[in-house]
Amino acid sequence: MATVLPRASGGPPVSLRWPPEDNRIPREIFTDPDLFRWEMDAVFTGPVWVLVGHEAEIPQPGDYKTISVGAVPVIVVRGGDGQVRVLLNACAHRGARLVEGPSGNVLRAGFRCIYHMWTYAPDGTLQGVSLPEDFPAEFRREDYGLPRARVATHRGLIFASFHDETPPLPAYLAELTEGLDRVVGDGRLRYLGSVKVVFRTNWKLYVENIYDGYHVTALHTGFQVVRLRSHGGQRLVPNYQRNGHLWGQSRSTRVDELRPVLRDMSLFEVRTKPTTDHNMIVVFPSGVVTDYFDTIQLRYVLPLAVDRTLIEFTFFARSDDPEEVVRHRVRQGPAVLGPAGAITLEDAAALERVQTSSVARGDNVVLKGTPKRFPPYRHVDEAPIRHFYQAYRRLLGVADGAPSQP
Amino acid sequence: MSALSDVTSREQAARELLSHYVRVVDDPERVHEWPDLFADEAEYVVVTRENLERGLPVAVIRDDSKDRILDRVTVIREFWGAGGRLEDRHYNDVRPRHLVGPVWTEPAEDGSVWVTANFGVWLTPSADPTPRLLALGEYRDHVVFTPQGPRFRSKWVILDTAVLQDVFVYPL
Numbered sequence: 163m164a165t166v167l168p169r170a171s172g173g174p175p176v177s178l179r180w181p182p183e184d185n186r187i188p189r190e191i192f193t194d195p196d197l198f199r200w201e202m203d204a205v206f207t208g209p210v211w212v213l214v215g216h217e218a219e220i221p222q223p224g225d226y227k228t229i230s231v232g233a234v235p236v237i238v239v240r241g242g243d244g245q246v247r248v249l250l251n252a253c254a255h256r257g258a259r260l261v262e263g264p265s266g267n268v269l270r271a272g273f274r275c276i277y278h279m280w281t282y283a284p285d286g287t288l289q290g291v292s293l294p295e296d297f298p299a300e301f302r303r304e305d306y307g308l309p310r311a312r313v314a315t316h317r318g319l320i321f322a323s324f325h326d327e328t329p330p331l332p333a334y335l336a337e338l339t340e341g342l343d344r345v346v347g348d349g350r351l352r353y354l355g356s357v358k359v360v361f362r363t364n365w366k367l368y369v370e371n372i373y374d375g376y377h378v379t380a381l382h383t384g385f386q387v388v389r390l391r392s393h394g395g396q397r398l399v400p401n402y403q404r405n406g407h408l409w410g411q412s413r414s415t416r417v418d419e420l421r422p423v424l425r426d427m428s429l430f431e432v433r434t435k436p437t438t439d440h441n442m443i444v445v446f447p448s449g450v451v452t453d454y455f456d457t458i459q460l461r462y463v464l465p466l467a468v469d470r471t472l473i474e475f476t477f478f479a480r481s482d483d484p485e486e487v488v489r490h491r492v493r494q495g496p497a498v499l500g501p502a503g504a505i506t507l508e509d510a511a512a513l514e515r516v517q518t519s520s521v522a523r524g525d526n527v528v529l530k531g532t533p534k535r536f537p538p539y540r541h542v543d544e545a546p547i548r549h550f551y552q553a554y555r556r557l558l559g560v561a562d563g564a565p566s567q568p
Numbered sequence: 569m570s571a572l573s574d575v576t577s578r579e580q581a582a583r584e585l586l587s588h589y590v591r592v593v594d595d596p597e598r599v600h601e602w603p604d605l606f607a608d609e610a611e612y613v614v615v616t617r618e619n620l621e622r623g624l625p626v627a628v629i630r631d632d633s634k635d636r637i638l639d640r641v642t643v644i645r646e647f648w649g650a651g652g653r654l655e656d657r658h659y660n661d662v663r664p665r666h667l668v669g670p671v672w673t674e675p676a677e678d679g680s681v682w683v684t685a686n687f688g689v690w691l692t693p694s695a696d697p698t699p700r701l702l703a704l705g706e707y708r709d710h711v712v713f714t715p716q717g718p719r720f721r722s723k724w725v726i727l728d729t730a731v732l733q734d735v736f737v738y739p740l
């Protein structure tokens with residue numbers, strides 16, 4: 163059973179200025195702390211499915227990992243019954259955080275709160291209470307399980323929702339399902355580890371950057387240096403009338419056609435796929451899924467504060483990969499897409515600059531590809547960003563500015 | 569030279585290599601000298617303690633050959649436009665500052681020396697006067713002696729901070 167978190171109601175508690183043109187983004191949405199708090203509620207615990215992991219991260223019964231859904235700290239745990247659940251990481255008694263570390267196993271011990279020693283089973287049910295004498299007569303353990311999110315999985319991808327009206331996951335993902343399948347295959351993956359880094363930017367700037375195909379060759383100098391470009395592709399926005407995911411597809415230059423400026427060009431090599439086609443996906447609002455080169459990566463975008471966002475880059479192999487393929491993926495993944503990756507740092511630098519100058523007020527403007535009103539867009543377009551903000555504004559209850567349907 | 573003083577001088581030389589390393593990685597204009605501090609067969613690995621202890625192979629940086637170590641300089645200078653030159657794009661225009669110590673040395677039977685040291689790296693961005701603590705952790709270095717002098721056979725940078733506080737350009 164899912165537990166609905168208590169939520170604020172009504173419109174935004176802040177007055178939000180939004181220009182009438184849907185390609186203009188008011189800069190104050192990146193700096194307003196009241197809006198940030200409202201987003202954590204209206205977006206992240208709104209009628210959305212938030213990507214919180216892949217089952218390969220918690221393969222054994224009792225395995226858990228911690229993450230957050232917006233501002234809500236949660237535990238993603240596989241029960242003794244094999245079922246994946248998402249539990250609030252806060253004791254139902256007086257709220258102490260239950261687990262501190264990033265991961266572990268609680269099959270035997272369950273979750274034990276340090277404060278008054280309440281213990282919970284891996285499925286979140288309250289098992290034991292210390293010294294329960296003199297509790298109110300009506301106290302029943304069944305009433306004090308850990309609150310749970312709704313959970314749905316697709317090919318091992320774990321999604322959580324704290325809202326009762328979130329549509330079923332297949333309807334939410336719509337045509338994006340096909341893109342996800344291209345990346346995660348049959349879902350049998352092996353977890354290789356993660357790298358986490360704080361970007362000094364608002365979470366929306368991080369996400370809109372993925373929708374933006376315009377910056378790719380301009381900002382990422384490495385691509386220019388090795389002469390890597392996109393040979394066709396497109397930017398789809400599955401379910402744009404509702405939640406506006408991104409499905410970017412493109413085909414990049416083969417490694418043997420690149421300028422060999424590095425002694426070891428395996429960074430840009432594709433060994434596991436018949437072509438250099440890859441997918442760059444955002445599951446609205448905050449999950450990133452990609453199979454760039456041979457890297458299978460999920461990213462969790464975790465807002466920390468209005469101007470700070472934790473990005474967790476997680477890396478996977480396929481379960482049946484031979485060891486040399488695993489080794490290639492381990493060498494390539496973080497070297498391309500990670501905090502010290504050859505094409506990641508530049509995004510952080512650009513986004514920090516946008517964040518810093520957002521106090522200047524005024525609007526950011528989206529231009530490239532915007533004469534077209536609806537997807538599909540070209541892979542070099544930034545126009546899909548509009549659909550991200552339309553979906554965002556719907557959740558906030560601000561008129562979405564979307565043109566009428568074609 | 570007696571056996572004892574030979575060991576002592578090798579430990580001393582290993583310490584000096586580490587001091588020299590800090591000098592080089594703190595100076596954006598000397599980043600091209602960084603690969604010279606490694607042996608021809610060498611690795612430079614930056615990993616979080618979290619992944620290391622869980623036995624997960626993903627590292628922040630895994631330069632597992634001299635080629636990759638040399639490539640890092642190309643990436644720093646050509647991809648990221650850093651290295652103290654005028655035409656640089658300055659994606660991450662910072663002055664790094666390593667604080668290293670204490671340093672422990674342990675001679676191995678084959679004549680090489682293991683060096684461990686605590687370290688912290690602060691970044692001072694040119695655009696922001698507030699220094700940022702990028703990373704804290706431990707160096708685990710293996711120093712070998714080549715005809716050219718002491719060189720790192722391996723340098724493992726183990727990060728206490730499971731969450732990096734910033735992206736970064738220059739070697740840790």
Ligand code: FES
Pocket residue numbers: 253254255256257258275276277278279280
């Ligand atoms: S807060 Fe957890 S047992 Fe009291």
Ligand SMILES: [Fe+2]
Pocket residue numbers: 371377378382505509
């Ligand atoms: Fe980018």
